[in-house]
Amino acid sequence: MLTYKDLDKTKKAFIFELDDVLYPQKDYLLQVYYLFANFLEYTETVPPANELISFFKKAYEHHGTANIFERAAEAFAIDLKYLENFNRVHVNAKLPLKLLLFEEVKELLYEIVNDNKDIFVLTKGNPLMQLNKIKQIEWGKLGQKVKAYFYDELFLQGHEQPLTFLLQENDLTLKDVLIFNRSNEYQKEEKERQIDYISIDLLLTSK
Template identity: 55%
Template sequence: MLSYSDINTSKKVFVFELDDVLYPQQDYILQVYYLFANFLEYTESFPPAAELTEFLKKSYLQHGSEGIFKKASDVFGIDAKYEENFTRLHSTAQLPLRLLLYPTVLELLNELVQNQKAVYIFTKGNPLIQLNKLKHLDWQGLDRKLKVYFYDELKVLPGIDPLDYIIKENNLTASEVALVGKDENDRKEGEKRGISYLDITSF
């Protein structure tokens, strides 16, 4: 994982993606599945929450979240009317457990802040879901020192490029910014603007 010794300390701002960069996304998704399974057992008395939770977990870990409600519905006979509850829960869930930052990332964030570097979160995906994830992260006080931007909110604004918007709003130049993530498309988007890219997994 990336550490403070790996970075170019001439950069003023470090822009992080959220999912699987700051924390493991599965920690959020699997708790949502757990809550849905327990809601369904409470409402319908079937299927048993433990069985549905285990099915959703295995399916997610093997194949991802795409079409997972239908897969569960086909196996357990879940009424299609509950798909709305399943979808809504992703943005409203009150998780039983706090989400933990990767330990090395927590150390890096603390060192960045201690060395007067600005840290921004720039996250793609449904803003309501991403906001709920942010609320459930155990920031250990770091949240008071972060700025958060939602790609999907900015991209619908006329004439706005989300990444350029962040740079201009904060009176930055591309050379003062480093993107931190693990997605090749993000690397390309940054580099075509002259923004350095750091792969969180490559150190």
């Protein structure tokens, strides 16, 4: 398992993706499913929320998020009009429980802060949903030390390389930063631009 002492000390900043890098994405999704199931039971009286929650959990564990609403709709005869509500709660859910950072990541972030280095989040996906997640993470004292950028938003604004925008705005170069991501992300860009990249799997003992 990698620790902060194993990292290049010449780096001035560290950039993290969000989902399954800073925190377990399932912790967000399972609460979204919980909220939707309770909303549907309150609105239609059926299906029972606990049964739908159990279905969502099993479907997610076996198939991921792909077509999960359609699977539930078929199993419980849910009106497809509720797909809009299902999608909406993904974006603006007010979670019952705070999202917790991976313990190894939290320790790393504190060490970065104590070493007076910068921390950035550069995350892909719906910017409103990603911001909603960030707001509901239990950051503790780290909250004021993390600056977030939204890849899709920057791209739509005309920044074809959002990472370059982040670097320029903070007077950094590629050599100044280290990116933490999932093993299947950024690999093509990393090879093309010689970005220093580490898979989060090397940090997490639970992975």
